[in-house]
Amino acid sequence: MNDYKNSFPLLQRELDGQPITYLDSASTTPKPKVVIDAVTRYYTEMGANVHRGVHPLGEASTAAYERARYSVAALIGALPSEIVFTRNATESFNLVAQGLALSLDDEVVFPASEHHSNYMPWRQVAKPVLVDIDDETVPRYSQLKERITKRTKLVTLAHVSNVNGVIAPVEEWVETAHAAGVPVMIDASQSVSHLPIDVKKIGCDFLAFSSHKLFGPSGVGILYVRRERFDSLKLYNVGGGMVAYNSEDRFEAREAPFRYEAGTPNIEGAIGLGAAIEMVRSIGMDKIAAHSRALGEMLVRELKPLSGARVLGASVAPERRVALCTLSLPVPSMTQANIARLLADSHAILVSGGFHCAHVLHHRAQLDGTLRASAHLFNDEADIERLASALRDLV
Amino acid sequence: MVGEVPLYAGRAAAPDSDDPEAISAWLSSMPTIGKRELRRGFPRALVRKSCDLKAEMARGAVEIIATSGTTENRLQVLWEWSWWDPQEREAMRYNTRVAEAMPPGAPFREAVLTTPVCGGATCHVGNLSRLERTVDGMLFLNQVADPTHWSPAELDRMLAEWNELAPDGVEADPAYLAALCRYATQTATRMSAPRFVTLTYELATRAHKRAIARAIDAPLYSLYGSTETGVLFMECTEGRLHHNARHSHLELLDAKGGLGRVVVTTLGRTWMPLCRYELGDVVRPTSGPCRCGARDEGYQLERVEGRLADCLQSVDRLATPAMLDDAIDGADPRIEGWQLQREPDGAFTLGVVGETDGAQAAEAAAGLLEARVTPRIEAAILPEGSGKYRMVRP
Numbered sequence: 047m048n049d050y051k052n053s054f055p056l057l058q059r060e061l062d063g064q065p066i067t068y069l070d071s072a073s074t075t076p077k078p079k080v081v082i083d084a085v086t087r088y089y090t091e092m093g094a095n096v097h098r099g100v101h102p103l104g105e106a107s108t109a110a111y112e113r114a115r116y117s118v119a120a121l122i123g124a125l126p127s128e129i130v131f132t133r134n135a136t137e138s139f140n141l142v143a144q145g146l147a148l149s150l151d152d153e154v155v156f157p158a159s160e161h162h163s164n165y166m167p168w169r170q171v172a173k174p175v176l177v178d179i180d181d182e183t184v185p186r187y188s189q190l191k192e193r194i195t196k197r198t199k200l201v202t203l204a205h206v207s208n209v210n211g212v213i214a215p216v217e218e219w220v221e222t223a224h225a226a227g228v229p230v231m232i233d234a235s236q237s238v239s240h241l242p243i244d245v246k247k248i249g250c251d252f253l254a255f256s257s258h259k260l261f262g263p264s265g266v267g268i269l270y271v272r273r274e275r276f277d278s279l280k281l282y283n284v285g286g287g288m289v290a291y292n293s294e295d296r297f298e299a300r301e302a303p304f305r306y307e308a309g310t311p312n313i314e315g316a317i318g319l320g321a322a323i324e325m326v327r328s329i330g331m332d333k334i335a336a337h338s339r340a341l342g343e344m345l346v347r348e349l350k351p352l353s354g355a356r357v358l359g360a361s362v363a364p365e366r367r368v369a370l371c372t373l374s375l376p377v378p379s380m381t382q383a384n385i386a387r388l389l390a391d392s393h394a395i396l397v398s399g400g401f402h403c404a405h406v407l408h409h410r411a412q413l414d415g416t417l418r419a420s421a422h423l424f425n426d427e428a429d430i431e432r433l434a435s436a437l438r439d440l441v
Numbered sequence: 442m443v444g445e446v447p448l449y450a451g452r453a454a455a456p457d458s459d460d461p462e463a464i465s466a467w468l469s470s471m472p473t474i475g476k477r478e479l480r481r482g483f484p485r486a487l488v489r490k491s492c493d494l495k496a497e498m499a500r501g502a503v504e505i506i507a508t509s510g511t512t513e514n515r516l517q518v519l520w521e522w523s524w525w526d527p528q529e530r531e532a533m534r535y536n537t538r539v540a541e542a543m544p545p546g547a548p549f550r551e552a553v554l555t556t557p558v559c560g561g562a563t564c565h566v567g568n569l570s571r572l573e574r575t576v577d578g579m580l581f582l583n584q585v586a587d588p589t590h591w592s593p594a595e596l597d598r599m600l601a602e603w604n605e606l607a608p609d610g611v612e613a614d615p616a617y618l619a620a621l622c623r624y625a626t627q628t629a630t631r632m633s634a635p636r637f638v639t640l641t642y643e644l645a646t647r648a649h650k651r652a653i654a655r656a657i658d659a660p661l662y663s664l665y666g667s668t669e670t671g672v673l674f675m676e677c678t679e680g681r682l683h684h685n686a687r688h689s690h691l692e693l694l695d696a697k698g699g700l701g702r703v704v705v706t707t708l709g710r711t712w713m714p715l716c717r718y719e720l721g722d723v724v725r726p727t728s729g730p731c732r733c734g735a736r737d738e739g740y741q742l743e744r745v746e747g748r749l750a751d752c753l754q755s756v757d758r759l760a761t762p763a764m765l766d767d768a769i770d771g772a773d774p775r776i777e778g779w780q781l782q783r784e785p786d787g788a789f790t791l792g793v794v795g796e797t798d799g800a801q802a803a804e805a806a807a808g809l810l811e812a813r814v815t816p817r818i819e820a821a822i823l824p825e826g827s828g829k830y831r832m833v834r835p
C-alpha cells in the first residue's frame with residue numbers, strides 16, 4: 047500500500063465493510079491529518095479575527111493567515127502581494143470577469159472544453175469565442191491565433207482539463223496572446239496539485255484554483271494577479287477589511303491584495319490550505335508529478351481495452367497527461383452515472399459520473415455523460431487494478 | 442527610584458555612595474525583569490508615585506507607543522520626545538562622521554524608513570500626505586505593514602520623495618531599506634546619497650547591507666537600542682559599537698562563547714524607569730582602545746548577535762542569528778533573505794529567497810547547528826505582526 051494513504055483519515059473508512067478506493071480527487075481531494083490539525087489548532091489556539099486584532103490572539107490569527115498566503119505564493123512562484131484569497135476558483139473567475147469591466151461585445155477566447163466555472167463568468171459579461179475541440183475532446187490549440195481579434199480582451203484556458211486530463215501548452219498560448227497584446231488567465235484547478243507551477247515562467251496575467259482540490263479545506267480559492275495587472279482590476283466585493291479610510295464624502299481602499307478581500311475571510315480554511323501546501327512542498331511537486339503521470343498512463347492502459355470504451359484524449363502522450371481518465375462505457379440500460387453508482391455500491395470504488403460541469407464539451411463530442419477516474423498521491427497501482435477489474439466484470 | 446516605582450517595591454534601596462562597585466553589587470543583588478513584567482505592570486506599576494501620568498498625557502508631554510507581535514515582543518511603552526531626542530543625538534556623536542553631518546543648530550534633513558506607525562486596517566487614517574508624514578522635520582516614508590506588499594507605484598512614490606528630500610541622514614530598518622534599494626537597482630533609479638545611514642530596529646544581514654550599498658553611496662552604521670531603553674550603542678567609523686554610557690547602566694550577563702545578554706538599568710528617566718531589564722538580545726563585547734579615538738568609557742561591542750529567542754543551542758555553543766547569517770551568506774551570497782524553522786522532528790527547514798536552490802547554505806547551517814537542514818525556496822519571508830523579521834522560528 048502507498049505510504050501516503052495513512053496520512054488521510056478519510057481513506058481509512060469503509061463502505062458496507064469494504065475499504066474505500068478513492069478515485070475522485072478531481073472532484074475534491076481528501077484532507078490529510080496535517081490539514082485537519084491546522085484547522086483545529088486555529089479553533090483551539092487562536093480563534094480571533096484577522097487584520098483587526100490588537101490582542102495577541104488576533105495577531106496570531108493574522109500571522110497564521112498571512113503565512114498561508116506566503117505558502118501559496120511560494121508554491122506557484124508568485125509574490126505574496128499577488129495572491130488574493132477568494133471562496134473558490136469560481137469566485138476567482140468572477141472577480142476577474144467583473145474587475146476587467148468588459149462590455150457585451152468584447153470577446154473572451156477559450157476552448158470549448160472549459161469547466162463552467164471558466165465559462166459562465168465570461169458569458170455574463172462578454173462574448174465567448176470558442177476554440178474547437180477534436181474527437182477526443184482535446185482543444186485544437188493552434189486555432190488560438192485565428193480566434194484573436196481586435197475585440198479580444200482576454201484569453202483563458204485550463205492548464206489541465208477536468209474532463210480529459212490533458213496538459214495544455216499554456217506557455218505557447220501566453221506567447222501567442224501576449225504577442226497580440228491580450229492578457230491570459232489560467233485555470234489551474236486540476237493542475238496545481240499535480241504539476242509544479244511557476245507563474246513567472248508561464249507568464250500568465252491571472253491564475254485561479256481552489257484549495258479543496260489541493261488537499262485543503264473547501265471555501266477557499268486563490269486568484270493570482272500579476273502585480274502590474276491590479277491597476278486594471280476594479281474593486282469586487284466591498285465592505286469591511288478592504289478599507290483604509292472611509293468618511294461620508296470619500297473612501298480609500300487598502301493596497302492589493304487586501305482591497306479584493308472584503309469581509310471576514312475563511313481564516314481556518316486558508317490556514318488549512320497553508321498546511322496542505324507545506325505538505326506537498328515537502329513531498330516535492332516533481333515527485334508528485336512523476337507519480338501522477340505514471341498513474342495516468344496506467345489508467346489509460348487499463349481502461350482503453352474495455353469493450354466499447356471511448357477514452358478521452360487516449361492518443362495524447364503520457365507526459366502530457368495527469369492521473370485522470372474519462373471514458374464512456376456502453377453498458378445496456380445504464381447511464382454513466384449509474385455505472386459510477388454501481389462501482390460505489392458494490393465495490394466501494396468512488397469515481398465521478400455525469401457531465402463534470404462541461405456541458406458544451408459533451409454536446410460537441412456527442413457524449414451522453416462520462417465516467418471519470420482521478421487518482422492522486424495516495425493512490426497506487428492496486429487501486430487502478432481494482433477499478434479496471436470491476437469494470438471488466440461489467441462489460 | 443526603587444522606592445518610588447511600584448514595580449520595584451520591596452527592593453533594597455540604592456547605596457548612598459557613588460562607588461561603582463557598590464552600585465554594581467547592589468544592582469546584581471536584585472532580580473532582572475523582562476517584557477512580561479512590563480506588560481503586566483503597564484502603566485501604573487511603572488510610573489513614579491510623584492508623577493501624574495494623566496495630566497502629562499493630556500498636556501502631550503508623554504505618549505504611549507505600542508509594539509505588536511505574536512512573540513514575547515509585544516509591549517506598550519511610555520515615551521516622551523524630551524527624553525528620546527537628546528539621548529539619541531548624544532549616542533550619534535560617538536560616530537565622528539555622523540557628528541560632522543549634524544552640527545548642532547544647523548538644518549538637517551532626515552528620512553525614516555521602517556515599519557509604518559499605522560499599517561493595515563487597524564488605523565483609521567488612510568493614505569497620508571507627505572506633509573502628514575513629516576514629524577519634527579523627519580519624513581516617514583513607509584505606509585505598508587509588509588514590504589512585499591509595496592506596489593510598484595508605492596515604491597516609485599518612496600523613491601521620488603527620497604530624491605526630492607535629498608536627506609542628509611537616513612534611519613532605516615535594514616530589511617525595508619534593502620527592499621527599496623533592490624527595487625531602485627532593478628529599475629535603475631538613482632537614489633540621492635545621504636551623508637550616512639543608520640540601520641536600526643532589527644539586525645542587518647550581510648545581504649541587506651550589500652543590497653543597500655549597491656544603491657546608496659553612503660556609510661552604513663548600526664544604532665542599537667529599543668523604544669523602552671533608548672539608544673544603547675552606536676557604531677563608530679571603525680565598525681565598533683560604543684555604549685551610550687550617560688543614559689544607561691549596562692550589565693552583560695555571560696552567555697558563553699564570548700557572548701553576553703544585555704541587561705539595562707536606565708538613568709535619569711522620568712517615565713518608565715527600568716531597573717535590571719533584560720532586553721532579550723545577545724551581543725559580542727570587545728575591549729581595548731578603539732581606532733576611532735573614542736574615550737574608553739564604557740562597554741564596546743564587536744557586534745549585536747540577535748534576539749536570544751532566535752538563538753539556537755547546538756551541541757556545545759549558542760548559534761546566534763548573526764553567526765547563522767555569516768554561515769549562510771558565506772556559503773551562498775545569492776540569498777537575499779532567509780528564515781530557519783525548527784520542525785517537529787528537531788530538524789530544520791531553511792527558507793531562502795534568491796536565485797538559488799539554497800543547498801550550499803543549508804549545508805553550512807547544518808554544520809553550525811549539527812542538525813539536519815533542508816532548504817526550501819520561498820517567494821518572500823513573512824514578517825511578524827510587528828513588521829519585523831524573525832530569523833529563527835524555534
Ligand SMILES: Cc1ncc(COP(=O)(O)O)c(C=O)c1O
Binds near residue numbers: 136137233236256
Ligand atoms: C478545471 C476546473 N475549473 C474550475 C473548477 C471549479 O472549482 P470550484 O468549484 O472549487 O470553484 C473545477 C472544479 O471542479 C475544475 O475542475
Ligand SMILES: [Zn+2]
Binds near residue numbers: 677679683731732735
Ligand atoms: Zn570606535
